[in-house]
Amino acid sequence: MVIFLAGFLFFLLAFGFPMFIMMFLPTVSALTIFHGHIPTFTLVQRAISGISPFPVVAVPLFIFAADIMTKGQMSQRLTNFAEKLVGHLTGGMAHATVLSSMIFGAVSGSTQATVAAVGSNVYPALLRRGYRESFVIGLIINASDVAQLIPPSIFFIIYGVITGTSIAALFMAGIIPGVLLGIGFMIYSWFWARKNEITRTPRSKLLDVLRATKEAFGPLGFVVIIIGGIYSGIFSPTEAAGAAVGYSLLIEILVYRIIKFKDIPQIALRSGTTTALVFILVGGAEAFAWLLTIARVPQMVTQALLALNPSPIAVLFMINLVFFIALMFFNPISAIIVLTPLFLPVTTALGIDPVHLGVLITLNAALGSATPPFGVDIFTACAIFRRPYQVVVKELWPFIFVGVFVLLLLTFVPDLSLVLPRLLPH
Amino acid sequence: MKFLQVLDRFFSRFEKFVVSGSILLISASVMINVICRQLQIVFVGTEEVCEFCIVWLTFLGTALCARQGTHISMSALLNKFPKQQKKIAIIIISAVTGLFSLFLAYLGLQLTQAVLSRGQVSPTLRVPIWYIYMATPIGFLLTGFYYLRAVMRNLKEEGLYLGAEDVEEIL
Numbered sequence: 200m201v202i203f204l205a206g207f208l209f210f211l212l213a214f215g216f217p218m219f220i221m222m223f224l225p226t227v228s229a230l231t232i233f234h235g236h237i238p239t240f241t242l243v244q245r246a247i248s249g250i251s252p253f254p255v256v257a258v259p260l261f262i263f264a265a266d267i268m269t270k271g272q273m274s275q276r277l278t279n280f281a282e283k284l285v286g287h288l289t290g291g292m293a294h295a296t297v298l299s300s301m302i303f304g305a306v307s308g309s310t311q312a313t314v315a316a317v318g319s320n321v322y323p324a325l326l327r328r329g330y331r332e333s334f335v336i337g338l339i340i341n342a343s344d345v346a347q348l349i350p351p352s353i354f355f356i357i358y359g360v361i362t363g364t365s366i367a368a369l370f371m372a373g374i375i376p377g378v379l380l381g382i383g384f385m386i387y388s389w390f391w392a393r394k395n396e397i398t399r400t401p402r403s404k405l406l407d408v409l410r411a412t413k414e415a416f417g418p419l420g421f422v423v424i425i426i427g428g429i430y431s432g433i434f435s436p437t438e439a440a441g442a443a444v445g446y447s448l449l450i451e452i453l454v455y456r457i458i459k460f461k462d463i464p465q466i467a468l469r470s471g472t473t474t475a476l477v478f479i480l481v482g483g484a485e486a487f488a489w490l491l492t493i494a495r496v497p498q499m500v501t502q503a504l505l506a507l508n509p510s511p512i513a514v515l516f517m518i519n520l521v522f523f524i525a526l527m528f529f530n531p532i533s534a535i536i537v538l539t540p541l542f543l544p545v546t547t548a549l550g551i552d553p554v555h556l557g558v559l560i561t562l563n564a565a566l567g568s569a570t571p572p573f574g575v576d577i578f579t580a581c582a583i584f585r586r587p588y589q590v591v592v593k594e595l596w597p598f599i600f601v602g603v604f605v606l607l608l609l610t611f612v613p614d615l616s617l618v619l620p621r622l623l624p625h
Numbered sequence: 626m627k628f629l630q631v632l633d634r635f636f637s638r639f640e641k642f643v644v645s646g647s648i649l650l651i652s653a654s655v656m657i658n659v660i661c662r663q664l665q666i667v668f669v670g671t672e673e674v675c676e677f678c679i680v681w682l683t684f685l686g687t688a689l690c691a692r693q694g695t696h697i698s699m700s701a702l703l704n705k706f707p708k709q710q711k712k713i714a715i716i717i718i719s720a721v722t723g724l725f726s727l728f729l730a731y732l733g734l735q736l737t738q739a740v741l742s743r744g745q746v747s748p749t750l751r752v753p754i755w756y757i758y759m760a761t762p763i764g765f766l767l768t769g770f771y772y773l774r775a776v777m778r779n780l781k782e783e784g785l786y787l788g789a790e791d792v793e794e795i796l
Contacts, residue, residue, distance in 0.1 A: 214714070214718065216698060216721070217696035217697065218697045218698055219696060219697075224721075224725055227725075227728070238735070238739075239732055240732040240736040242732070243732050243736050243761050244736055247680055250680060250683055251757075253676070256651055256675045256679060259648055259651060259682070260651065260652060263648055434659070437655060438655065438662075440655065441655030441659050442659060444652045444656065445652075445659075464645045464649070465645075467649050467652075468641055468644055468645035468648075471644035471647060471648045471682055471686055472689060472690060474682060475682055475685070475687055475689065475690060476695070476696065476697060478679070478683040478686070479683055479684075479687045480697070482683065530697060
């Protein structure tokens with residue numbers, strides 16, 4: 200049955216079928232053929248139960264908050280602030296891009312939203328300063344990976360729901376890895392800018408920095424609300440998401456006054472459409488994962504792996520490899536939902552912390568979605584910047600290399616992920 | 626024909642209303658919940674309102690994306706085909722997707738009937754559970770219908786169409 204499923208899946212993938220059909224069509228056929236005694240509509244029920252757990256509600260709320268900020272002024276003020284702060288260094292504008300992605304990541308939690316929000320602001324500025332087009336796009340795509348690690352993160356929410364891991368702990372665990380990845384990209388940008396002789400811009404006057412900081416007060420306050428709120432235990436992650444929506448509406452409507460009340464339903468429609476695109480895949484992947492459980496695939500994987508008597512590091516290494524390859528082809532959220540339950544029993548048996556595993560899987564998901572041939576972020580970038588595929592993928596590899604390096608570092612040093620969650624109040 | 630157009634406009638409005646309304650309702654209920662908890666007022670039902678909204682949002686949103694042809698797919702290989710073959714491929718894909726969505730709608734209907742016959746209601750708000758499940762047959766029925774319309778559109782008109790309508794630029 201597994202061979203039938205995998206074959207069918209790749210056939211639909213290669214042919215270019217919509218992703219949600221790729222999740223449902225093979226599952227429905229396999230269930231009918233191999234498990235005829237189970238009513239087929241159970242799959243639809245599984246799809247519904249995949250999207251209805253309460254913590255999942257945080258996803259549309261964070262998407263909504265990010266859309267409000269993108270439509271309003273906050274994301275622009277943020278990039279401006281980052282530029283004033285680090286713009287004078289070698290490769291300054293590139294550092295500003297990474298830095299704004301990191302801060303915006305603390306708001307949005309979705310790579311696509313970050314590519315759209317930060318990318319459209321910095322793209323013209325980077326080109327003007329003489330950065331090469333494919334470098335710029337590679338930078339923007341990969342800098343947005345950081346957004347998945349820095350809380351809030353959609354991947355963490357989904358992973359937390361399916362594994363029963365504390366989402367607050369996952370959020371905290373992502374901070375240090377996210378910052379490390381950002382620093383890694385900055386170091387590469389520094390070398391790139393030096394080699395390509397990008398002219399440095401003069402340091403901003405202290406007064407300008409202070410003014411930009413003042414203007415960026417809105418978006419920076421966001422970081423405090425979300426990370427501070429979850430960290431101190433005032434908010435659950437879902438409540439923090441609700442607070443994020445409230446805060447962004449308040450700032451954009453009452454303080455910056457760019458968005459009007461009558462714009463809100465339009466923004467909600469956009470966020471709702473984005474959510475539906477993601478959630479139909481969540482539901483489909485949930486049905487797919489359930490079918491694998493019916494067929495006892497997780498048990499088979501567990502037995503096969505434990506028979507090898509592997510070390511935890513070897514298992515993590517293998518999981519990284521499987522995810523990295525799978526994500527080159529599939530949508531990250533579907534991959535997380537389908538693949539995680541296959542490995543969770545093994546890692547639990549070997550005493551690997553599920554929070555640690557969550558960080559690795561999330562970083563993998565972020566990297567994989569920027570990796571050719573089929574990473575989803577590549578296609579987002581093609582659409583947003585209206586550039587052909589070849590230009591977009593040309594200079595992705597150095598960034599992916601940096602990402603893999605950070606991934607290995609996190610694999611070997613669990614404490615980088617686990618130090619902050621330990622400090623959470625219980 | 627006039628009647629069909631009116632019906633179509635109605636569904637388009639209905640989908641957009643559900644999709645944007647759900648987001649607003651979820652936001653409002655979570656925010657009220659946060660405020661109430663800080664003020665130590667008990668406010669029940671947030672979880673059930675959200676569950677209801679999420680499910681309707683997802684399935685009607687799926688229909689809306691089908692209407693506009695914005696569902697995520699791997700078009701890399703497809704884009705390498707010459708135009709005429711690509712058109713044929715899109716017609717086949719849309720036809721299979723449309724028919725299969727109709728089958729999913731049928732499964733959703735079976736599920737709804739099964740839940741309806743059990744007569745379950747939600748624990749706090751006492752709303753019948755089948756109200757939630759009803760979203761699947763309606764959502765998939767519209768999805769299937771729009772994909773089949775995309776097939777018709779590709780057959781009738783020159784050019785390539787992924788959806789029954791073109792995407793409206795929202796922002």
